[in-house]
Amino acid sequence: MNPYQQKRRWKYLLLAFAVVIASGSLLYTKYLVKNIAKSERTRAQVWALSMRQVLSSDDNDFLNYVFAVRDSLTVPAIVVDDKGEFRYTKGLDTTKTFEALAAEGNKALTYDTTYFKTELSYMKEQHAPIKLNIFDSQWLVYYKDSALLTQLKFFPYIQLSVIAIFLLTAYTAFSSSRKSEQNQVWVGLAKETAHQLGTPISSLMAWIELMKDKFNAENDPLIAEMENDVKRLEIVADRFSKIGSRPILEDHLVFDVVKDFMDYFRVRVSDRISFEMSGDMQARAGLNIPLFDWVLENLMKNAVNAIQDKGSIKVEISENKVKKQVYIDVSDTGKGIPRSKFDTVFQPGYTTRKRGWGLGLSLTKRMVENYHNGQIFVRDSEVGKGTTFRIVLKAMKNDD
Template sequence: MEEVRKLVNHSIQSSMLVVDEEGRVILATDKLLKFSGYSAEEITSIPFSRLFKVRASLRELYDFYFSDESGPVEWPHGFLMSKNGETIHYQFSMARLVRDEKVVYLMIMRNQLEGSQLNLLQRFSDAFLKDVNLGVLLISMNYTLVDISDMACRILGLERETILNMSLDEVFATVPSEHRLVQRTILNGMVVRNYAVSWTNNHERFELLLDSNVLKDNQGNMVGAYIIFKDVTNMRSLEEMVQRSDRLAMIGQIAAGTAHEIRNPLTSIKGFLQVLRRTFEVQGMSKEQSYTEVMLTEINRINELVNEFLLLSKPKHVSYERIDLSEVLRGILPIINNEAILYNVHLQYEASYHLPEVIADQELLKQVFLNICKNGIEAMSDGGVLTITEKVDTTERNVCIDIHDTGSGIPMFVIDKIFDPFFTTKDTGTGLGLSVCQRIIHDMGGSIKVSSKGYGTTFTIVIPYA
């Protein structure tokens, strides 16, 4: 009998009891022994009626609850007396087995405490997926999505009802395989910890930290996998802002100390060249005159570079006041439109009426908008659409200006460098324009965000409103 009990324990994890028709316990699984407190020998010596506090016979219980082929709607409830005298509530199901005219009853039992714990865990799981500020994906062994949290749906741009039980190859069909958030290797037991991932959804870029692992059953067999990720976009943006501010501050200190020393000799050179140009013009020396004009043009270019270099330090003579961003944009729209016409670009302006006022310097804002719009227009060499959109983020109390172009986009390996001083992809660019724009907006308490998905780029200027 002990060998039979071990065999049953190995094959079933439920609380199970085998009782003969006279009410003698023949066999009990380890799980039942554990929560009742009896040993295998002790429980076989206790009559069924005393153990389970019932007056009815096993035949009567079976006939009342389980003789109907359709079975009961729910498992019946009962009481079991534990070894220490505690009454344990349980639910049970029965099967009647007949062999060689001998009848035994097989009882499968479930401790109600276990049921309530499972119910509690299920409720926690449901609440976790809905309320927690984490992205969670549960994946089955056949690579289908079993469940997904609300935050994961929001960041990944998915609708929960339409993707559940769908193959992840279909869920991420529009994403190149090497850039997918979930790889099939996760089902090979690959464990990931704090893996940094960038994800772009509807022109909004998210920085994520991802963990993944497999799920196993009680026998150690793998039954699925999970992925958990946290949105660390704001943290990364803050780190990058601090790093860029440090770099800009260092360059600004160099600029403040050297720009005047550069300008002084340039002023002298420019003055003497103007005198020479006038002399060559009077004497009819047109060839020499053309040389001086080239030199003067280059000196003016150096002066402009020095002016931008100086702006990397804290801008001087800044006048902060309450400003309506719509008025600022409408004031420079003719300039932007004229530039767009030269490149066969169509300009769209989507206004938002009654924008809250911001505290800023009007002239510096014009410089930022013109610079970013000019970059967007030049990115569409074959024509396209430049869209300027005004929005209000009432949650963060910001006014947002989106400047979107339909150009070829910015490669992912470049996008993190575009605000670095002297980094440029243009043949004639200085690489200081976006650095200066970022410094100006940062000094106003705002930020500049950029997102690109390979078929267009969106710059978002964010400024807190008054």
């Protein structure tokens, strides 16, 4: 298992653990809510029965006890008679009831009809009524959940939301800090590598010139190829020196840039792999040659590694004049990539090779997107038949 897959597995395990904790919290809260709701219904029934005793008993001592029981109810309730008229209330907003003088001069309670009807409707939705037979008629006692029970219902969701927001914020801050630190290490390492390569490269160039003079080998093809490789090392060192700084993009014919690199690369791989180029020869884009050659090198090396024995690598250049984009499709006849891995192949550490570091395509994506303001993705792939990577660049104005 490569490091990226191992890291992803840990993420899934932590996510599963978080889901278990959240589910356990919700289930336990639901259990508490169910028991409290059951207890509140019992208290509502006791209140209803005590009210019936108040209306039907003349024993003052007993009535004092009944009043104490009745007034201990904390659950909001409304009692209506068989005609739907409000008879009694408990635990509602007292500002919605007020005293008024009846026609005979006696005080009577009047109600905010809209408020009470709204509350009654809400109670009907929450619980079935408690039925009481009083004065040869049936009264109904409606009640709703207490404020404590209502808060308890929503508490776990609020709690989990706050925890999730905190963890997300902390994770984002930590990831940003870690990414910044990794970038600093990467930039420092790259620049130090470029610095260390500078001295031996200069020495090699001097030795090559000395060999040409000493052996009169100005046109020797072996020394010419040696010189090309040393120049290639210079380009590699230049690439590393540019990491961490904004590279300068210059207007180039994309076809010519790709062809120059392909001509260099093809003589350094097996002759059982053929190379082909086609497409728009006039398409232009802003490129930094050392970095873009690095992109092509990574893609073509991956293509060579994907081809088991004999195959071909094809590069096609096209331009979408409507979208003002240049497309570079790099295709091979290798072993292909499963569709589920189309995005994964660009993750740092992902590799299918035993000795691979899994950084090639990750760096390629970085150079295309961050340094060339473009895109790169797997356009198409089929296991056993081959893969096509597409690079999308912003087209430059063609003066022709």
